[in-house]
Amino acid sequence: MRKLALSDDILLKIEKPARYIGNEVNSVMKNKDEIDVRFAFVFPDVYEIGMSHLGIQILYDMLNRRDDVWCERVYSPWTDLDKIMREENIPLFALESQDAIKDFDFIGITIQYEMCYTNILQVLDLAQIPMFAKDRSEEHPIVIGGGPCTYNPEPLADFFDIFYIGEGETELYNLMDQYKEWKVSGKSRKEFLEMAAEIPGLYVPSFYDVAYKEDGTICAFTPNNAHAKPVIKKQIVMDVSDTYYPEKPVVPFIKATQDRVVLEIQRGCIRGCRFCQAGMLYRPTRERDVEVLKDYAYKMLKYTGHEEISLSSLSSSDYSKLQELVTFLIDEFKEKSINISLPSLRIDAFSLDVMSKVQDVRKSSLTFAPEAGSQRLRNVINKGLTEEIILEGAGQAFEGGWTRVKLYFMLGLPTETEEDMKSIAHLAEKIAKRYYEIPKDQRNGKCQIVASTSFFIPKPFTPFQWATMLNKEDYIEKANIVNHEMKAQLNHKSLKYNWHEADVTVLEGVFARGDRRVSKVLLEAYKLGCIYDSWGEHFRYDLWMQAFENTGVDVAFYNLRERDLDEILPWDFIDIGVSKEFLKREWKNALAEKVTPNCRMQCAGCGAMNFGGGVCFES
Amino acid sequence: MKARIKFRKYGCMKFIGHLDIMRFFQKVMRRADIPIAFTGGFSPHMIMSFANPLGVGLTSDGEYFDIELTDKIDMELAVERMNQVSVEGIDIVNMVPISDDKKQTGMSIVAAADYLSSLKSGTFPEDWKERVALFMEQPAITVLKKSKKSEKEVDIKPMIYKFEVRDESVYMQVATGSVENLKPELVMQALCEFLSVDLETVSFAHHRLEVYANIGTDGKNQFVGLDQVSA
Known part of the structure; x- marks a missing residue:
């Protein structure tokens, strides 16, 4: 029987003890005496969120296929346990062995969103590992980061030994092999990092120096170690059908956010929306073979016992064998009372037919993401969805019995005018109007159109990476304009408007495009008590502003400054395959309100073709 | 037909509350391929009822729940299959046929x-x-x-x-x-x-x-x- 890291008294005192005991179905136990490399995989947020993440499940399975590696999981302790661990000096532990992770070989942290950065510091702190990479020695684990935020790792550069740029399936085994060699060699930590720096896609931040100009922008970014590459090339899996994917993902005891089998049908997106970072980072689009997916669906449902299966991708409707796959899932699993959930589907005759089979029409709602209210602005952001398509889809759905529509928009997009903002309300109104065109005796009472807006945040490696942001007050003003216009509509009683808080947006903006100097703010905010910033009830804007003031870092420099197209951006040393020239071209096309066709219609020459596969070589 | 399943709960599983134990067994049913009956409607759920919920922190050698089956099965074999897909801390002890009488559910007796x-x-x-x-x-x-x-x-x-x-x-x-x-x-x-x-x-x-x-x-x-x- 395993001994738990926490006493009965603690576990019975805190919320949801199941977060900390491990032992879940399909979790992997090994004999630690037979292991060469112990790897703690961290998701720096609470268990229920972290357990819903596909990436960890893939890499957990992949690493544990090796007999010489034991990969275990770690999630952020919730605030109740956090407090107890500090008071009683309990070091952070891994769920499987319940051993302290400070004694592990690697701590791998997946970095999925900017607002989890303080939780990364929490994890290192609770683990009792020096927070700064420079303070770690041979006795400490190697701290390595991966995930979408590592495409601008600079705000976190001081805290990590290595960043892995790209998809983990490609070079992690190589890293494990090299580590084993180093471990028996008796060489220094620095020598290990030099070995790691030679591995494709691996970035060792301490091997680079950044020099700044007087105006604060970057003057030079240069390697200071012979082993460090001047450019780090993103690593991706080219054959996504023949790679690692878990047949037996771990099944949590408590309800996770994503409590279902997740079938990743493709990586990348052909659409090229100019605000979308994932759409650029994961190029080229690579589809998984449909027969492979069918086999996975069957096995994963069998080995997990989940009652729901969901397709995962950036745009499921663009998967070329979607009809075949969905028909298979319905035919095979509907009988067994398995729910089939289909997010990110374009609304058309096919998807409406499928949805009416797999869900209760009266209870479910349709989702559209026009992202901008007017056609002009949709052209700027290169979102192909038109008003005609939305009204056509909504109309068909209303006639099929649906009454609820959700609409997602962004405010603060480049070139946005007041008219663009008001168009959000007008579009919602037109949809409601379309509903009331159906004769009264043929419709189910009232309709409900819910429009939600978030504030646009420019992200690295998108055509909008040069865009300026706004002040908190300006964002709120925009939301007020939309809200006011909503209320002025004829069918306003059928319309609902939600908007996101603006203060998180400001911070996310700083960390998305920040450089090494913003790490000071991060550490200061953490010291002031900031943690779980993505959780409304814990987010402390006042403390964050205090941290900026204490460290003398200027929000305006990162968010409000006009960036020159020739400026050296903090993330320029990373090569994602999509060229900076293409991003500049797209930025200019955006300002000219010019649409760029998707990858299947016409190659836009983004540069991702250099990877030698995927959608670029489809026909 | 109906059956009653007896199980033990021990070790770290004592920290898993009643509702999550129910969810756990729903997934056990699927993993072990037990032909359990479902309710009708758009969101069908398994016909499964627990005799008496055990509080968090308690261990037990005698926990029970009843299920409805759609087919006759070899109950000894079913116990074996369920144990194969269970976790440390939950052992299925036995499975016995019970009366279809609604007054005879575990919960009511x-x-x-x-x-x-x-x-x-x-x-x-x-x-x-x-x-x-x-x-x-x-x-x-x-x-x-x-x-x-x-x-x-x-x-x-x-x-x-x-x-x-x-x-x-x-x-x-x-x-x-x-x-x-x-x-x-x-x-x-x-x-x-x-x-x-x-x-x-x-x-x-x-x-x-x-x-x-x-x-x-x-x-x-x-x-x-x-x-x-x-x-």
């Missing part, structure tokens, strides 16, 4: 349960074992029962059927179910008061041994384990 309660921390007076015998000789055992809404004094003595020392633990058989329900925590609270032990200084581990139905007639109790109730 539960009448009593056995518990072993032992000290996890703190101490009892040295002569506690002798004094336990006197505990049940009191004319009434009144305790302050606290609920979310109110506090009231109740005499729990009529709900305690057996009470004795077993090694270093206290064994008790108490009323359980929808009519009368006595938790071991409350009994130990009363014992502490009786022994003049400050409740704040001690903590207990409670272990459920068995859950019973009452098949006695004429007001006489005759308790049999839920898996011993013939179909």
Whole structure:
């Protein structure tokens, strides 16, 4: 029987003890005496969120296929346990062995969103590992980061030994092999990092120096170690059908956010929306073979016992064998009372037919993401969805019995005018109007159109990476304009408007495009008590502003400054395959309100073709 | 047809609450390919009902739930299959056919349960074992029962059927179910008061041994384990 890291008294005192005991179905136990490399995989947020993440499940399975590696999981302790661990000096532990992770070989942290950065510091702190990479020695684990935020790792550069740029399936085994060699060699930590720096896609931040100009922008970014590459090339899996994917993902005891089998049908997106970072980072689009997916669906449902299966991708409707796959899932699993959930589907005759089979029409709602209210602005952001398509889809759905529509928009997009903002309300109104065109005796009472807006945040490696942001007050003003216009509509009683808080947006903006100097703010905010910033009830804007003031870092420099197209951006040393020239071209096309066709219609020459596969070589 | 499944819960699984244990067994049913029946409608769910939920922190050798099957199956084989897909801390003990009668569900026939309660921390007076015998000789055992809404004094003595020392633990058989329900925590609270032990200084581990139905007639109790109730 395993001994738990926490006493009965603690576990019975805190919320949801199941977060900390491990032992879940399909979790992997090994004999630690037979292991060469112990790897703690961290998701720096609470268990229920972290357990819903596909990436960890893939890499957990992949690493544990090796007999010489034991990969275990770690999630952020919730605030109740956090407090107890500090008071009683309990070091952070891994769920499987319940051993302290400070004694592990690697701590791998997946970095999925900017607002989890303080939780990364929490994890290192609770683990009792020096927070700064420079303070770690041979006795400490190697701290390595991966995930979408590592495409601008600079705000976190001081805290990590290595960043892995790209998809983990490609070079992690190589890293494990090299580590084993180093471990028996008796060489220094620095020598290990030099070995790691030679591995494709691996970035060792301490091997680079950044020099700044007087105006604060970057003057030079240069390697200071012979082993460090001047450019780090993103690593991706080219054959996504023949790679690692878990047949037996771990099944949590408590309800996770994503409590279902997740079938990743493709990586990348052909659409090229100019605000979308994932759409650029994961190029080229690579589809998984449909027969492979069918086999996975069957096995994963069998080995997990989940009652729901969901397709995962950036745009499921663009998967070329979607009809075949969905028909298979319905035919095979509907009988067994398995729910089939289909997010990110374009609304058309096919998807409406499928949805009416797999869900209760009266209870479910349709989702559209026009992202901008007017056609002009949709052209700027290169979102192909038109008003005609939305009204056509909504109309068909209303006639099929649906009454609820959700609409997602962004405010603060480049070139946005007041008219663009008001168009959000007008579009919602037109949809409601379309509903009331159906004769009264043929419709189910009232309709409900819910429009939600978030504030646009420019992200690295998108055509909008040069865009300026706004002040908190300006964002709120925009939301007020939309809200006011909503209320002025004829069918306003059928319309609902939600908007996101603006203060998180400001911070996310700083960390998305920040450089090494913003790490000071991060550490200061953490010291002031900031943690779980993505959780409304814990987010402390006042403390964050205090941290900026204490460290003398200027929000305006990162968010409000006009960036020159020739400026050296903090993330320029990373090569994602999509060229900076293409991003500049797209930025200019955006300002000219010019649409760029998707990858299947016409190659836009983004540069991702250099990877030698995927959608670029489809026909 | 219906069947009753008996299982043990121990080790770290004691931290998994009742609702999550239900979810766990729903997934066990699918992994072990048990032909369980579903309700109809747009969101069908498994026909599965638990006899008596066990509180978080308690372990048990006798937990029960009933399910409805769509096909006849070899129950011994089914137990084996379920154990193969279970986790450490949940062992399926047996599976028996039960009556289709709605009045015979585990939930409606539960009448009593056995518990072993032992000290996890703190101490009892040295002569506690002798004094336990006197505990049940009191004319009434009144305790302050606290609920979310109110506090009231109740005499729990009529709900305690057996009470004795077993090694270093206290064994008790108490009323359980929808009519009368006595938790071991409350009994130990009363014992502490009786022994003049400050409740704040001690903590207990409670272990459920068995859950019973009452098949006695004429007001006489005759308790049999839920898996011993013939179909």
